[in-house]
Amino acid sequence: MSHPALADHPRRHAAVIFVFVTVLIDLLSFGIIIPVLPHLIVDLVGGSISRAAVWASGFGTAFMLMQFLCSPIQGALSDRFGRRTVILISCCGLGADFIVMALAPALWILFIGRILSGAASASYTTANAYIADITPREKRAAAFGLLGAAFAIGFLVGPALGGVLGHVWIRLPFWVAAGLSLTNFVYGLLILPESLPPERRSPRLEWKHANPVGALVLLQRYPQVLALAAVFFLMALAQFSLNGTFVLYTDYRFGWGPLTVGLALALVGLCTGIVQGGLVRPLLPRFGERGLMLIGLGCAAIGYLCFGLAPQAWLFWLGIPILCLGGLASPPAQSVMTGQVDAAEQGRLQGALTSVRSLAGIIAPLIFANLFALFISQHAPLQPARNYSGVSFVLAALLSLAALVLAARATRGMRKSTPDATPVAPAPGNPI
Numbered sequence: 001m002s003h004p005a006l007a008d009h010p011r012r013h014a015a016v017i018f019v020f021v022t023v024l025i026d027l028l029s030f031g032i033i034i035p036v037l038p039h040l041i042v043d044l045v046g047g048s049i050s051r052a053a054v055w056a057s058g059f060g061t062a063f064m065l066m067q068f069l070c071s072p073i074q075g076a077l078s079d080r081f082g083r084r085t086v087i088l089i090s091c092c093g094l095g096a097d098f099i100v101m102a103l104a105p106a107l108w109i110l111f112i113g114r115i116l117s118g119a120a121s122a123s124y125t126t127a128n129a130y131i132a133d134i135t136p137r138e139k140r141a142a143a144f145g146l147l148g149a150a151f152a153i154g155f156l157v158g159p160a161l162g163g164v165l166g167h168v169w170i171r172l173p174f175w176v177a178a179g180l181s182l183t184n185f186v187y188g189l190l191i192l193p194e195s196l197p198p199e200r201r202s203p204r205l206e207w208k209h210a211n212p213v214g215a216l217v218l219l220q221r222y223p224q225v226l227a228l229a230a231v232f233f234l235m236a237l238a239q240f241s242l243n244g245t246f247v248l249y250t251d252y253r254f255g256w257g258p259l260t261v262g263l264a265l266a267l268v269g270l271c272t273g274i275v276q277g278g279l280v281r282p283l284l285p286r287f288g289e290r291g292l293m294l295i296g297l298g299c300a301a302i303g304y305l306c307f308g309l310a311p312q313a314w315l316f317w318l319g320i321p322i323l324c325l326g327g328l329a330s331p332p333a334q335s336v337m338t339g340q341v342d343a344a345e346q347g348r349l350q351g352a353l354t355s356v357r358s359l360a361g362i363i364a365p366l367i368f369a370n371l372f373a374l375f376i377s378q379h380a381p382l383q384p385a386r387n388y389s390g391v392s393f394v395l396a397a398l399l400s401l402a403a404l405v406l407a408a409r410a411t412r413g414m415r416k417s418t419p420d421a422t423p424v425a426p427a428p429g430n431p432i
Contacts, residue, residue: 305393
């Protein structure tokens with residue numbers, strides 16, 4: 001059930017737009033630094049791409065470890081005290097963090113900045129709970145798709161702008177990101193309404209739910225949710241191959257600098273925006289939630305293969321729209337899971353899912369970045385090393401295929417009729 005105060009369509013629509021803009025500005029600030037952070041690390045380690053990849057793996061793991069620890073805390077706090085306050089604190093913290101990174105003269109200070117950003121960056125968790133508060137069950141897949149579109153637009157404009165700014169001065173994007181995050185804080189302070197009324201909040205803050213282990217225990221009570229959370233884990237693990245190696249891989253393989261990387265990531269954002277903002281809604285009635293999930297996962301596997309096996313840059317560019325079709329999988333999966341969880345636990349559910357994603361993010365840099373570093377080093381097990389530098393993306397394709405198989409089994413009892421049909425959970429004792 002949606003918030004009574006937002007039950008009428010115009011007010012609910014306005015609230016969705018508010019949180020859309022909040023998430024958009026938040027993600028725009030992150031997108032700006034993507035093309036330049038790995039190159040800043042390269043500069044700080046003396047110019048070695050292989051060494052920078054190893055350092056980047058440590059940065060990525062630290063960032064996601066903090067998000068893993070803090071996301072369920074944010075989810076539980078938002079269930080107890082409301083969504084608005086948690087979102088505002090997160091935005092303010094991010095602004096301060098980007099200032100620290102803009103001033104960092106050494107790797108260890110930059111590392112501290114990434115730790116702070118990991119702790120503050122879980123506002124997307126609360127935004128998902130906000131959408132679940134105000135949106136009826138049958139409209140949630142489309143609403144989650146709208147947040148996906150905000151994600152896409154942020155990464156359409158952000159990396160392109162970051163590439164241009166980084167071409168001027170490598171630290172300039174960090175200052176702009178700080179300004180955007182603090183602007184987001186002011187915007188939310190003045191405009192963003194509360195979505196969770198006092199009578200629907202948790203009566204007390206239960207710390208057993210405000211830790212990553214306690215948050216994951218919630219998933220065990222819902223067999224199909226637990227199975228789809230495993231699908232989320234595999235999807236996220238594959239996606240983090242991009243975080244760990246995209247910038248350095250394209251530099252090594254094709255000689256791309258911040259500007260070209262920024263344009264490529266802008267194309268990623270454009271294609272993802274088209275998929276989640278323009279394709280999810282019309283395709284849901286035709287294929288249903290289950291069908292759309294499986295189509296998205298299959299496209300993701302093909303896209304990663306294009307990235308990893310591309311002998312020339314044009315095939316890599318071709319793989320971008322194919323990979324972005326993988327975005328069809330997430331909104332229907334989110335919709336299925338939120339439909340099985342009580343309204344008072346939506347914040348904890350989103351915190352648990354963010355913890356699942358963060359756990360994948362902790363593991364992924366240690367796997368993908370170090371695998372990339374190994375295969376471009378003089379100790380590479382296969383030669384010539386350049387021909388096998390895409391091994392991380394090939395592994396991501398295999399993970400996507402595994403997610404597809406698991407999703408097919410986890411949802412095999414679901415009705416296929418319409419996206420607003422209540423999903424049928426698998427038989428007890430056989431969650432997969």
